[in-house]
Amino acid sequence: TRPRANTAWVSDITYIRTGSGWLHLAAVMDLFSRKIVGWATAPNMPAELVCAALQMAITQPQPPGGLLVHSDRGSQYASDAHRALATRHHLQASMSRKANCWDNAVMERFFLDLKMERVWPNNYANHAEATREVTDYIVGFYNSARLHSKLGYLPPNIYEHQTAKKNLSRFRNNCN
Numbered sequence: 001t002r003p004r005a006n007t008a009w010v011s012d013i014t015y016i017r018t019g020s021g022w023l024h025l026a027a028v029m030d031l032f033s034r035k036i037v038g039w040a041t042a043p044n045m046p047a048e049l050v051c052a053a054l055q056m057a058i059t060q061p062q063p064p065g066g067l068l069v070h071s072d073r074g075s076q077y078a079s080d081a082h083r084a085l086a087t088r089h090h091l092q093a094s095m096s097r098k099a100n101c102w103d104n105a106v107m108e109r110f111f112l113d114l115k116m117e118r119v120w121p122n123n124y125a126n127h128a129e130a131t132r133e134v135t136d137y138i139v140g141f142y143n144s145a146r147l148h149s150k151l152g153y154l155p156p157n158i159y160e161h162q163t164a165k166k167n168l169s170r171f172r173n174n175c176n
Contacts, residue, residue: 007032008068009057012107013045013076016115016134018124025134026053026076028069029107033163034148035156036110036138041131047079054082058089065090072096072104113142
């Protein structure tokens with residue numbers, strides 16, 4: 001089980017240049033562990049893009065009801081489809097105040113890391129190639145190997161595992 005106390009998710013969209021045009025990436029980050037828990041790519045930015053990323057996030061860690069899901073004020077996040085998905089899973093949607101970009105700073109930092117470490121050094125021929133690289137970066141590096149100062153210089157997967165072990169140990173000690 002994943003640790004969930006006092007956490008929230010943050011989500012946003014960015015663009016990746018390819019030889020066949022822009023690819024849009026929507027991602028959802030768990031603020032507790034800085035883990036990317038959901039993502040989706042598409043050649044355009046309909047509400048379905050952010051819904052697909054949120055659906056992946058919901059499916060993987062199965063968040064508790066009431067979890068805060070924060071985004072900017074983009075029309076995709078304000079859409080009926082995105083709000084209905086959040087409501088159906090008992091998630092609490094939250095949006096930035098007008099002209100306030102600071103609440104999404106951790107997501108913007110993830111996008112910068114992705115672009116500096118993987119996207120900018122490469123020239124992707126098409127959307128499929130860029131999508132494979134983004135997925136490899138998230139799964140194979142960012143969540144499993146990239147060190148985060150906020151997490152005591154651990155990768156998100158290791159941080160979650162160690163926290164869950166500590167919580168289980170505390171629980172067992174309290175039961176004895």
